[in-house]
Amino acid sequence: MNYPAIIEAAWNGYDPSRKLSAIEDISASVSTNRVFRIRFTEDEYIIAKISSFGKYEHFKEDHRLIQTVGNNLLYPFENLLAKSLLKNNRVYTYRYKKGRNDAWVVFYNPSRVMNSLPARLDEPAIKALAKQVAKFHKACSRIRNVLPKSKKTLRTDINILLEQLEGNEKKFGGPEQVALLRSHCEKFISNRNKCNVRNFDLIPVFIDWNTGNFSVGNKNELFSRWDYDWFRMSYRVMDLYFFSRVVRDEGDKTVFSYLPDTLMEDRFMLFLREYHKVNPLTADEVRFMKEAYRFFILNYVVKDGNYFFNEQYAKKLRVEAMEIYLPSLDRVFDANRIITLLKLD
Numbered sequence: 001m002n003y004p005a006i007i008e009a010a011w012n013g014y015d016p017s018r019k020l021s022a023i024e025d026i027s028a029s030v031s032t033n034r035v036f037r038i039r040f041t042e043d044e045y046i047i048a049k050i051s052s053f054g055k056y057e058h059f060k061e062d063h064r065l066i067q068t069v070g071n072n073l074l075y076p077f078e079n080l081l082a083k084s085l086l087k088n089n090r091v092y093t094y095r096y097k098k099g100r101n102d103a104w105v106v107f108y109n110p111s112r113v114m115n116s117l118p119a120r121l122d123e124p125a126i127k128a129l130a131k132q133v134a135k136f137h138k139a140c141s142r143i144r145n146v147l148p149k150s151k152k153t154l155r156t157d158i159n160i161l162l163e164q165l166e167g168n169e170k171k172f173g174g175p176e177q178v179a180l181l182r183s184h185c186e187k188f189i190s191n192r193n194k195c196n197v198r199n200f201d202l203i204p205v206f207i208d209w210n211t212g213n214f215s216v217g218n219k220n221e222l223f224s225r226w227d228y229d230w231f232r233m234s235y236r237v238m239d240l241y242f243f244s245r246v247v248r249d250e251g252d253k254t255v256f257s258y259l260p261d262t263l264m265e266d267r268f269m270l271f272l273r274e275y276h277k278v279n280p281l282t283a284d285e286v287r288f289m290k291e292a293y294r295f296f297i298l299n300y301v302v303k304d305g306n307y308f309f310n311e312q313y314a315k316k317l318r319v320e321a322m323e324i325y326l327p328s329l330d331r332v333f334d335a336n337r338i339i340t341l342l343k344l345d
Helices: 003-014 056-072 123-142 154-167 175-194 236-246 260-264 266-278 283-303 311-332 335-341
Strands: 022-025 034-039 045-051 093-098 101-108 203-205 214-216 222-225 232-234
Touching: 003 022, 003 034, 003 045, 003 093, 003 101, 056 093, 056 101, 056 203, 123 203, 123 222, 123 236, 123 266, 154 175, 154 283, 175 283, 175 311, 203 236, 236 260, 236 266, 236 283, 260 266, 260 283, 260 311, 266 335, 283 311, 283 335
Parallel strands: none
Antiparallel strands: 022 034, 034 045, 045 101, 093 101, 203 232, 214 222
16 A cells, blocks of 8 residues: 555545645554654654554544543543544544555654663562552543443454354364364353453553553653554453563563463562552452453454564464463463462452
8 A cells, every 4th residue: 555645645634734744654563553753844743553454443433432531531641642633523533445455544643752661670660660550540440431432342352253263264274273262262251251350340451561652751650652553441451461571570572472471470470469559459350360361362363463463473473372372371370379469359
């Protein structure tokens, strides 16, 4: 697709009176989404994101939800989220459709970025981050009743995967791999009910909390957050796996995998203890941590990995999901250890 031409058409639908002077591709090398810096003068610029995965209606719904979240969060998170540009008091999105090409565009004001977390956090930084995340989840929970409803649910995504498993075995490797994936889908559905998720609050979650998606202040407080590819209305536990990766002992790596082992590291236990002091977890939420991880692998790595990651990473992660992540999950994750640590019933 001719991305600059799409961006120009999208901008002309927004405000044709202002002319663009430069369009610079600043996309991350691991993602299929395209991100551009758009300049008007030397000092004025905005960010444009082009996505072509999923449904335009979901893309539009997500960004309008995120805008509502950002507008309703109170201090100290009132300026945390990158804001989309509005037209007629609505988030402006543009759909480009020509032949087999179907893509959509949203414009953002650039986020102010302060400090990036180091590749490996020390214990004081882990504690500070845990308290900030707990406070942020509390703030999101307080506004949940004023947010628009979302059509996406965990169950609907898993049902889509189950339908795909029935229709195209070769896509997933063959009968053996399909049987493995189907068994994990069924485990997720069964265990989700056992964890009484109906009692969990539905809040905005961003899931992908890798250190390239947010910045912190001088006291490690959350300062800014951008990149909303995996945003959804769901349970706060969905965010926790990525924080286990942020605080893991080996630190941030350029070549990455999604092993479940970080959920049981001592450093993540420290994170959970500090989080729990501010925003207490329940035993059912702790048990659901395993299912949140299982869902992440099934949905974002297996079902949709080809859309979220470039071809090299998508292939690598899907093979690892089949051979390592899912087969090792029940052996690796021990909810009782965390329940004992947090002194839960």
